[in-house]
Amino acid sequence: MxxxxxxxxxxxxxxxxxxxxxxxxxxxxxxxxxxxxxxxxxxxxxxxxxxxxxxxxxxxxxxxxxSGVRVRCSDCDAETDATPNRLLCGACGSFKTRLISGDExxxxxxxxxxxxx
Missing domain, CATH: 3.30.2320.50 (hypothetical protein PF0899 fold)
Known part of the structure; x- marks a missing residue:
């Protein structure tokens, strides 16, 4: 285990x-x-x-x-919440994001x- x-x-x-x-x-x-x-x-x-x-x-x-999943967008630089299976920017919808939290x-x-x- x-x-x-x-x-x-x-x-x-x-x-x-x-x-x-x-x-x-x-x-x-x-x-x-x-x-x-x-x-x-x-x-x-x-x-x-x-x-x-x-x-x-x-x-x-x-x-x-x-803890929640948060991402930072490479396109618009926004930091937003995301879902574990959909790491899209909550502000602009871009898929170019970097995980900030959620894997700790x-x-x-x-x-x-x-x-x-």
Missing amino acids: HELSLCQALLDQVEQIARDHGATRVDRILLRVGPLAGVEPMLLQHAYPLAAAGTLAEAAELVIEP LLLANLELTIPDD
């Missing part, structure tokens, strides 16, 4: 950040996932408990926030428990 290996890599990153900040626990993980990321959010959600077992993030809530798998936010010294 592709999503399980993604969860394991995510948790490696999360644990490193938590250790760097002296956290004893990870309470919440916010991910932003674009529709072109090649990741199935529901499968990621199901794989998470398996990957998180025995880590600082074992009891953390995993929140997956979808981004660790957007962590909530950590850090003990008082």
